[in-house]
Each structure stands twice: as C-alpha cells, then as structure tokens.
Amino acid sequence: MEEYMFDTNPYEEKMNAAFGFFQDELKKVRTGRAHAGMLDGVMVEAYGTKMPLNQVANITAPEAQMLLVTPFDPGNITAITSAIRDNQSLGFNPSDDGRVVRVPVPALTEERRRQLVKQVSEKVEEARIAMRNIRQDALKDAKRMKDAKELSEDDLKLVEKEVDSLMSKMQAQIDEAFKAKEKDVLTV
Known part of the structure; x- marks a missing residue:
C-alpha cells in the first residue's frame, strides 16, 4: 500500500x-463608530524622528463620534494634533487643551x-x-x-x-x- x-x-x-x-x-475601512484603529496610519514627528501615533500616545474612543488621544509626554501634543489634522485621508479636525487631543469623528x-x-x-x-x-x-x-x-x-x-x-x-x-x-x- x-x-x-x-x-x-x-x-x-x-x-x-x-x-x-x-x-x-x-x-x-472606516465604520460609523469611532475606534482607536482609525488613527493607525498617523505618524508623529517626536524626538527628532517620525513615530506611529500609538507609540507616543494612548488612543481611546469614549463615545461613538469621539476619539481621545492622551500623549505620554505632553510636550508632543502640538505635533500630535498637527499629524492628525495633516493626514488628508482621515479628514479629521482635532483640537487640544494642552493635555489631551479630542478628535471628533463625523457621522458618515x-x-x-x-x-x-x-x-x-x-x-x-x-x-x-x-x-x-x-x-x-x-x-x-x-x-x-x-x-x-x-x-x-x-x-x-x-x-x-x-x-x-x-x-x-x-x-x-x-x-x-x-x-x-x-x-x-x-x-x-
């Protein structure tokens, strides 16, 4: 055999x-709900080098249409806000209060x-x-x-x-x- x-x-x-x-x-692929993965492609200029956002901040989605980005080092907050705003494919308009970055996620x-x-x-x-x-x-x-x-x-x-x-x-x-x-x- x-x-x-x-x-x-x-x-x-x-x-x-x-x-x-x-x-x-x-x-x-985006869905109607905010989720941390939406910002996966964002690169931030930090410490003289480009780094993925999730290496310089904590990202959460406290509500369906809002992302909250909390920098590990508040000194990077402006760079983080700019990096999110400058990512054309996302079309987000973030704002920060010096401590956290709020990213409203418009409904589809x-x-x-x-x-x-x-x-x-x-x-x-x-x-x-x-x-x-x-x-x-x-x-x-x-x-x-x-x-x-x-x-x-x-x-x-x-x-x-x-x-x-x-x-x-x-x-x-x-x-x-x-x-x-x-x-x-x-x-x-």
Missing part, C-alpha cells in the same frame, strides 16, 4: 495568511457608507481571488505528483476533496467577516 504523500497543510497556512491579510484590510453620509461597502466588497473579491490561486496551486501540485506516479488517482481525488473543503471553510469565513463589516459600516 503506497503511503498517501500529499500535505495540504502548507496550503491551509497560505489560506489562513490570506484571510489574516483580508481581516487587516477590513480593519482599515449615506453616500460615503455606500462607497465604503463597495470598498469592502472589493477587498472580499481580492481575498476570494487569493484563495482561488492557492487552491489552483494545491491542485496543480497534486496533479503533478499523480503524473509523476507519486499519487494514485484515488489520492488525487482525496486531495481535491480536502482542498475544496478548505475552500468552503475559507469562503464562509470571508462571507461572515464581510457581513459583520457591512453591518458596522451601515449602522448609524
């Missing part, structure tokens, strides 16, 4: 990595919400394409092994079944993440 020699684990790992990337991409317009859902849909499509490519690689590698007589026809069928079941699991996770994010974006 020939030992079944095809390992689907590397492909599962690749799928999980692609799903992780997809989740990180989703986090970057209906049109903006639709744009964001479209953005999320595009990320879903990218994730699906990544999954399909990984699936094709796995099947191609298995077929190559069958042609080289390292796998039997039955083994190949087992591999296809296993890879397809992985695919279904990933698709379900992508759909779930999409629905949750869409709900977040559309919730006022």
